[in-house]
Amino acid sequence: MKKILVIYTGGTIGMVKDTLTSSLIPFDLKQISEVIPPLKKLRCKINTFKFEHIIDSSNMKPAFWIELVEVIEKNYNDYDGFVVLHGTDTMSYTASALSFMMENLSKPVILTGSQLPLDAIRTDGRENIVSAIEIAANDEVEIPEVCVFFDNKLFRANRTTKINAEYFEAFYSGNYPSLAKVGINISYKGHLLLPKPRGNFKAYKKLCDDVIIIKIHPALKEKYLRTMLETENLKAVILETYGSGNAPTDKWFIQLIQQTINRGIIVYNVTQCKAGSVAMGHYQTSHELLKIGVLSGYDITTEAALTKLMFLLGNFTEKTEINKLLDTNMRGEITK
Numbered sequence: 001m002k003k004i005l006v007i008y009t010g011g012t013i014g015m016v017k018d019t020l021t022s023s024l025i026p027f028d029l030k031q032i033s034e035v036i037p038p039l040k041k042l043r044c045k046i047n048t049f050k051f052e053h054i055i056d057s058s059n060m061k062p063a064f065w066i067e068l069v070e071v072i073e074k075n076y077n078d079y080d081g082f083v084v085l086h087g088t089d090t091m092s093y094t095a096s097a098l099s100f101m102m103e104n105l106s107k108p109v110i111l112t113g114s115q116l117p118l119d120a121i122r123t124d125g126r127e128n129i130v131s132a133i134e135i136a137a138n139d140e141v142e143i144p145e146v147c148v149f150f151d152n153k154l155f156r157a158n159r160t161t162k163i164n165a166e167y168f169e170a171f172y173s174g175n176y177p178s179l180a181k182v183g184i185n186i187s188y189k190g191h192l193l194l195p196k197p198r199g200n201f202k203a204y205k206k207l208c209d210d211v212i213i214i215k216i217h218p219a220l221k222e223k224y225l226r227t228m229l230e231t232e233n234l235k236a237v238i239l240e241t242y243g244s245g246n247a248p249t250d251k252w253f254i255q256l257i258q259q260t261i262n263r264g265i266i267v268y269n270v271t272q273c274k275a276g277s278v279a280m281g282h283y284q285t286s287h288e289l290l291k292i293g294v295l296s297g298y299d300i301t302t303e304a305a306l307t308k309l310m311f312l313l314g315n316f317t318e319k320t321e322i323n324k325l326l327d328t329n330m331r332g333e334i335t336k
């Protein structure tokens with residue numbers, strides 16, 4: 001029988017109404033099978049782990065990602081899969097970070113959450129937890145990667161973005177198809193999954209947070225951009241550009257980016273669009289960026305771009321190696 005560790009970090013999914021005060025409080029994870037009776041019917045053994053400090057995921061920080069990786073690493077050999085219960089607001093950031101921080105992962109690590117608390121009448125939490133655990137314990141396909149399960153779909157973690165604060169279809173993967181769909185049956189698309197790794201599992205626990213995200217917009221002013229780019233210790237900038245990687249061609253803008261690159265700071269071009277890819281040089285408005293050394297993020301999400309840079313800058317010192325890895329599809333995060 002497969003063994004699954006359910007790790008609870010916080011978020012709406014773990015909340016139930018306190019009968020005395022009517023406010024939302026975390027439910028006791030030990031009683032997970034009591035709160036969700038269908039779990040008793042699954043043919044797997046479920047153990048649980050709860051962090052001392054459970055959080056609304058809006059309070060998520062890189063130090064928590066490291067703790068999460070440590071929990072998975074510590075239990076790696078004892079379990080066949082991991083299901084992480086997490087708030088939806090920053091789930092795609094955590095999921096993307098985990099995907100980079102764990103190398104040669106040969107087991108499923110599935111993050112899930114819900115838009116409604118577990119004891120709400122129409123909660124999506126029950127279905128999400130049951131299916132995420134069923135998928136993590138499945139005998140049909142091996143899932144050697146970090147995933148997000150939400151609203152009947154399994155996604156590659158580092159391809160997801162939260163796109164809806166109201167409906168159950170809260171996550172979107174614009175540049176990579178879902179890995180499985182849950183209906184009457186669970187249909188897995190095995191050919192879309194990452195291949196089983198050959199090397200040994202390795203957890204990386206260093207992250208560099210000297211990275212900023214700047215969204216280009218028509219009213220962007222030189223003085224604000226300069227202040228951000230001249231911030232002390234800055235190591236990398238994610239430039240969220242228009243369409244296929246386009247930005248204004250104003251002389252001050254190009255010069256400012258050029259000066260930033262000359263100071264050894266990485267400038268990484270990621271599109272604001274939810275689907276499609278950066279293709280620098282395609283338009284005149286991105287040609288200059290290419291010429292001055294801006295790096296292409298291809299079809300990476302902002303969440304994956306941020307966490308990939310944090311991972312690379314935290315674990316590699318050679319600039320040429322970092323640039324090479326940025327241009328490499330490391331964990332299925334870019335189409336190349």
Ligand code: ASP
Pocket residue numbers: 010011012013055056057058086087088089090113114115
């Ligand atoms: N604010 C909550 C969180 O991200 C929302 C949710 O879980 O859906 O923790």
